[in-house]
Structures are given as C-alpha cells and as structure tokens.
Amino acid sequence: MPVARSNESRSRDLRSQRWTLATTLSTLALILPQVQAVRAETRWAEPDRSMVELAQVSEISQTSQVAQTSQVAQTSQIAQIYGNAPAAYRQGVDLFSIGDYSGAADAFTRVLYFDPSDYEAYNYLGRSLYQQGEFGSAITAYRLALDIRPGYGDALNNLGVALRANGQLDAAIAAYEEAIATNPRLGTPHYNLAMLAESRDDVSEAKQYLRDAIAADRRFVPAYRRLGAIELADQNYREAANLLSTAIDLDSSADDAYGDLGLALVRLNRYDEAMPVLLQAIERTGDRRGDVHYAYGLALAATNDAESAILSYEQAIALDASDPTYFVAIGDAYRETGDAAAAQQAYGSALRLAESDPTIPVYDLARVYFSIGDFYADDGAIANAINAYQKAIDFAPNFPLGYVGMADMFVEMGEYRNANDYYTLAIELDPESPLIYTRLGLLLYAQGETELAMDAWRTAIELDPNYGEAYAHLGNALAGRPVRRR
Numbered sequence: 001m002p003v004a005r006s007n008e009s010r011s012r013d014l015r016s017q018r019w020t021l022a023t024t025l026s027t028l029a030l031i032l033p034q035v036q037a038v039r040a041e042t043r044w045a046e047p048d049r050s051m052v053e054l055a056q057v058s059e060i061s062q063t064s065q066v067a068q069t070s071q072v073a074q075t076s077q078i079a080q081i082y083g084n085a086p087a088a089y090r091q092g093v094d095l096f097s098i099g100d101y102s103g104a105a106d107a108f109t110r111v112l113y114f115d116p117s118d119y120e121a122y123n124y125l126g127r128s129l130y131q132q133g134e135f136g137s138a139i140t141a142y143r144l145a146l147d148i149r150p151g152y153g154d155a156l157n158n159l160g161v162a163l164r165a166n167g168q169l170d171a172a173i174a175a176y177e178e179a180i181a182t183n184p185r186l187g188t189p190h191y192n193l194a195m196l197a198e199s200r201d202d203v204s205e206a207k208q209y210l211r212d213a214i215a216a217d218r219r220f221v222p223a224y225r226r227l228g229a230i231e232l233a234d235q236n237y238r239e240a241a242n243l244l245s246t247a248i249d250l251d252s253s254a255d256d257a258y259g260d261l262g263l264a265l266v267r268l269n270r271y272d273e274a275m276p277v278l279l280q281a282i283e284r285t286g287d288r289r290g291d292v293h294y295a296y297g298l299a300l301a302a303t304n305d306a307e308s309a310i311l312s313y314e315q316a317i318a319l320d321a322s323d324p325t326y327f328v329a330i331g332d333a334y335r336e337t338g339d340a341a342a343a344q345q346a347y348g349s350a351l352r353l354a355e356s357d358p359t360i361p362v363y364d365l366a367r368v369y370f371s372i373g374d375f376y377a378d379d380g381a382i383a384n385a386i387n388a389y390q391k392a393i394d395f396a397p398n399f400p401l402g403y404v405g406m407a408d409m410f411v412e413m414g415e416y417r418n419a420n421d422y423y424t425l426a427i428e429l430d431p432e433s434p435l436i437y438t439r440l441g442l443l444l445y446a447q448g449e450t451e452l453a454m455d456a457w458r459t460a461i462e463l464d465p466n467y468g469e470a471y472a473h474l475g476n477a478l479a480g481r482p483v484r485r486r
Contacts, residue, residue: 085114092124101131119148123155126162135166153183160192169196180216187217194226203230221251232260235363237267255284259292262299269434269464271299290319294326297333304468306336322357324350325364328371335375347372366396373405382409400429404439411443419443434460434467441473445483453477 092107105128111121126141142159146152160175173196176189183189194209207230213223228243244261247254258281265274278296286292297312313330320326331346351372354365373388389405396402407422423440430436441456454477460470476483 085111085118088114089118089121089124092121092128096124096128099131101128104128105132117148119145119152119155122148123152123158126155126158130158130162130165135162138162139166151178151182153179153186153189156182157186157189157192160189164192164196172196185216187213187220187223190216191220191223191226194223203234206230219250221247221254224250225254225257228257228264229260232264235267237264240264241268241270255281256289259285259289259295263291263295266295266298266302269302269432269466271302271464271466274299286315288319290316290323290326292316293319294323294329297329301329301333301336302464303466306333309333310337322353324353324357324360324368327353328368331375332371335378340375340379343375347375362396363399366392366399366402369395370399370401370405377405377408377412382412385409398429400426400433400436403429404436407443408439411439411446414446416443416447432463434464434470437463438467438470438473441470442483445473445477450477453483 088107088110092104092111095101095107096104105125108121108125108128111118112125115121122141122145126138126145129135129141130138139159139162142155142162145155146159149155156175156179160172160179163169163172163175173193176193179186179189190209190213194206194213197203197206197209207227210223210227210230213220214227217223224243224247228240228247231237231240231243241261241264244257244264247257248261258277262274262278262281265271265277274295278292278299281289281292282296293312293316297309297316300306300312301309310330310333313326313333316323316326317330327346327350331343331350334340334343334346347368350368354360354368369388369392373385373392376382376385376388386406386409389402389409392399392402392405403422403426407419407426410416410419410422420443423436423443426433426436427440437456437460441453441460443453444450444456445453454474457470457474457477460467461474464470473483
C-alpha cells in the first residue's frame, strides 16, 4: 500500500527537480575542475569563507563526527568554487546590465544552487536565456519562478514576452492578462498588449492599452513615449506634445522623445519651444534620425531662415533619401530663396518617390502636389497650378491646403465666390492654420474689404507670431502699398 509522503519530503523533491532543470537550462558544468580554473579568477564571486566555519557539534558519536567532517570538506570545496548566493546574485545583475547574458545565466544558476526557492533568480535566469534566443528554456525558468510565487507579475509579463517570441501568441496574451489581473499597478503587460495590437494594425486598441498602462503606473515612461509617437502620426499634435513632454520629464534619457516632441511643437507653430528641444534631439539622435533634422529645418523656415533650413533638409536627405516630404520641404526653401530651378528639381524628386511607393500616406502625396501647385502659381501658370491642387484634394479630401491652393487660384481669376467657398472648407478642416487666414486676407483685400483683410492677417499672426507672409501683407496694407500673393 502506498505511503503518503510528508510535505517536507515533497518539498525536497521539488527543490531537486528545480535544480536539475536549472542546471540543464544554463548548461553549466558546476562540478568540473576546469570551470573553476577558468572562471574563478575572472567573473565568479569570491568564495564565502564563512561557509567553512561550521559550528562544531559536541557529544556526538565517532561515526557522526566522521560524516560531519566529510560534509564540511565538501561544503568548503563548493564554497571555493561557486561563491555564495548574495554575491552570485549581485554579479548576475551586474553582468545582465552590461549585456553579458551568458555570464548572467551562469551567475543566477549558481544562486539557485544555494537557494532553489529564489523566484527572482529564476526570473532573471529566464531573462538572461531569452536575451540569448533560448525562448523555450526561458519559458521553463519563468514557470519555475511562478511555481514558487504564483501571481509574480514580472515573471508573468516576461513569460508572455517569451511565449510570443516562441510563436505561442494565445498563451502570451493569457500570461499578460493574468499579470494584469494579479498586479493592477503593473504597466508593462498593458504595454505589451498594445504592441500586439499594433502588430495587427489595430491602432485604436493599441492606444487604449497604452492609456491603461499609464493609468496603472503613472511613471511608466515607455507608454507615454509610444502613445505620444502614435498621436503624432495621427496628427493629434497637442496630445502628442503633452505625452512626450511627460516622458522627458520622467526620464530625461528618453532620447527619441526629443525629436518627436520637437516635431509636434513645430506642427503646433510653437517654434520658440521647438528649437531648443530639436537641438537636443540632434545632439542625441541626429546621427540616425533624418526626421529630427527635417523638423529643425521646418522651424528655421518658419522663422524666415530659408538658407539654414536648406542645410538641415540636406542632412535629413543624407540620412534618408527615400522620404518625399524632405524633398518637398527643401523645394519650398529653395523657392523662398528664389532658386526656382533647384525647387523644381526637388519637387520632381519628391513626386517620383511618392508615386513609386504605394505605401506612402495619402496626406504626404497630397503635400507634394500642393507644393507643385504653389510652384506653378508663383510662375503664373494658373491652369497647371489648379491641376496640381485638384490632385492634392483627390488624393486626400481632408487635406486643407489643397482647398487653399484652389481658392488662391480663384482669387487670381477674380472668381471670389468660389474662392470664399474653398477658404471656408479649408478653415473647417484646420481652424488654427495661419496660412489659411493669410490667404483669406488676400481674398478680402481683392474685394476691397481692407479692414477685414487686415483682421485676417492679425489672426494669422496671433496663431503664429513668426508668420512672415502675414506680417508682409499687413505692413503693406497699413502703409498703403499694393498687396500681392508673393
């Protein structure tokens, strides 16, 4: 008849199983003399001499004394080779922090030799194995941590990461959800679920998971950073700026946040704030991010420094010559400096890139056609300009500048009613655009409504105190000089 084992006996068996698995996972030869010879002088912790100073037991039999002497000798040898648990743990953390994941796995396995119940060591062992691409072994290590401490949030989240990498998507989601259920203040599993949603192109769900991550942990920087980047891409510039500013306030080393924040501020026409942020972005990430130089160029152009803007755009193009928006921007800057030939060449490059890339956002393609329309308009080629503006509208019906361009051409042709209709549509799409109010002022001026025109230009200046075209028109009107589009 089977005899039920005691809890103590089962516990001993479990510890033995865990140690066997841990040694298998890390593939360490803990008892080989050559390991001692190679590693004792390099990465391994110093031996703990206290382990050989075992208390003497009095009044025991001679046989027990012999057995104890043998045990002391064995323990002393182990201590000489493997160190002690706290020292090995510290060493593992240090090695992990510098990217020596193999050495870290060795160190955490030694921790588990001394204490097979250390769930944090199992978690760190799993992370070390994961970083080496050993996803299956990492999964086993995390599950051993969870055997010891069920509901351990970090291990549940890390288990989800390893399961996802191992192609077990449903199991990964279940691990993240369990981490959230048992650790409501943990932001990481929400963040990882957001990444899964993004991989499915479900931006709305990704945003919600990121908001949940922030609600769970108000200091979880990656969630602010990622949600800010998504809002920037969705043209929600004010929300993006708030999120990215918070990310930087919480962690000033969040390098990529500076470039995105600078671009959001530029889009909000907050150039005085954008410039120092973008200079930091260039210092931190300017060697790999063309969009940082592009954003700085936009800020320079907006403050009427087209020549410096051209230099920034050239740096952006040098880093990424596949982005048509960079060529549009440099074309606009060339146009401001009066170099029509260079502008035309830049627009041509932008158009070729845009039309050859089926994945380009329609808004970017519309921006290319708008700038081409402006180029033709400056040259007096109204029919060509109208054709370009109409293409911008066709590609992106919510692109306000396309309607602005069409309205400008109707003003040139004296068709003021049509012009007013198009400006109205543009303002409905973008009520905070200084350009639209500047062009509306030209319409009102052409109709003889000088006071209303000047009010429109003042509104443009309120929206963007650096908007040079509005200042020029307002100054000419106040001085009684002719007001022209250019």
